[in-house]
Amino acid sequence: MKKILSTIPFLLAAALLFPLTVSSQNFYKEKVSRNQYYQVGLGLGAMYADNSGRIRRVEVKTGPSVSFTYGRKIHSHIDLRGNLGYQRTQSQDQDYFSTQVIEAWRTSGQALASKNNQVYLDLMPTLHIIGSENHTQRKRINLYMGTGFGMLLNLNQETRLESNGPETSNNSMVVGYIPVRGGLSYKLNLYTDIAFEGSILLTFSDKLDGNEGFNRFNDHPVAGQIVFRHYINPLKGYD
Known part of the structure; x- marks a missing residue:
C-alpha cells in the first residue's frame, strides 16, 4: 500500500x-521554417506564332498545360525554383486566313497549320512582394514574379500546301528561352497555397510553328494555370 x-x-x-x-x-x-516546397499546376496554353491567330484578340486555340515545380527559399523575399512543364498548342483553321496570305505561304513553303507538343525546363529566382522569415508568417494574399533561363523541346506536325495538295511532316527542335512568370497566391492553410499563375516563354526561334517572318516577333508559348503549392517539412518524422 x-x-x-x-x-x-x-x-x-x-x-x-x-x-x-x-x-x-x-x-x-x-x-523550424519550411523553406522548401513543391507545386503542381494545371491550366490552358497557347502560342504567339505566325499561324496561330491574333493573340491580342484571344483568337487563338488553346490546349492543356501542366507544370511541376520544386522551390527553395534563399531570402525572406526570394526563392529559387525549377519548373518542368508540358503544353499542347495548335494553329488556326485554314479559313481564318485570307486567300492572299495562304497563297503567299504556299509559294514560300511556309506551314499553313501546325500542332505542337512542347516540353520545357527552366530555372528562375522568384520575388515575393511580401516577404516572410517563416512559413507560419506568410500573408493571406501575396504577389510574386520572376525570370530566368530554360530549354524547350518542340515536337510539331506541320502542314504545307504543295502542288498536289496538303502534305504533313513531323519535326523536332530544342530552343532556349527566357521565362517570365508571375502569380497571385492565397494561403489555404499553414502549409498550402493556391495561386493563379501566368507565364510566357520568350523563345529565341521563329520556327516553332513551321512558319517564319509573318509576325514581327519570335514564337512565344503562353499559359495560365491554377497552382497548388505545399511547403515541405525538413524534419523527419513530421508531415
Whole structure:
C-alpha cells in the first residue's frame, strides 16, 4: 500500500508535464521554417506564332498545360525554383486566313497549320512582394514574379500546301528561352497555397510553328494555370 501511495506524486507530475512536452514539441516543429516546397499546376496554353491567330484578340486555340515545380527559399523575399512543364498548342483553321496570305505561304513553303507538343525546363529566382522569415508568417494574399533561363523541346506536325495538295511532316527542335512568370497566391492553410499563375516563354526561334517572318516577333508559348503549392517539412518524422 505504501509503495502505491509513494508512486502517486510521480504519476501526477507526469500527467502535468505531458501536455507541456507535447506543446513544446509542436512549438519547435513550427519554429523550424519550411523553406522548401513543391507545386503542381494545371491550366490552358497557347502560342504567339505566325499561324496561330491574333493573340491580342484571344483568337487563338488553346490546349492543356501542366507544370511541376520544386522551390527553395534563399531570402525572406526570394526563392529559387525549377519548373518542368508540358503544353499542347495548335494553329488556326485554314479559313481564318485570307486567300492572299495562304497563297503567299504556299509559294514560300511556309506551314499553313501546325500542332505542337512542347516540353520545357527552366530555372528562375522568384520575388515575393511580401516577404516572410517563416512559413507560419506568410500573408493571406501575396504577389510574386520572376525570370530566368530554360530549354524547350518542340515536337510539331506541320502542314504545307504543295502542288498536289496538303502534305504533313513531323519535326523536332530544342530552343532556349527566357521565362517570365508571375502569380497571385492565397494561403489555404499553414502549409498550402493556391495561386493563379501566368507565364510566357520568350523563345529565341521563329520556327516553332513551321512558319517564319509573318509576325514581327519570335514564337512565344503562353499559359495560365491554377497552382497548388505545399511547403515541405525538413524534419523527419513530421508531415
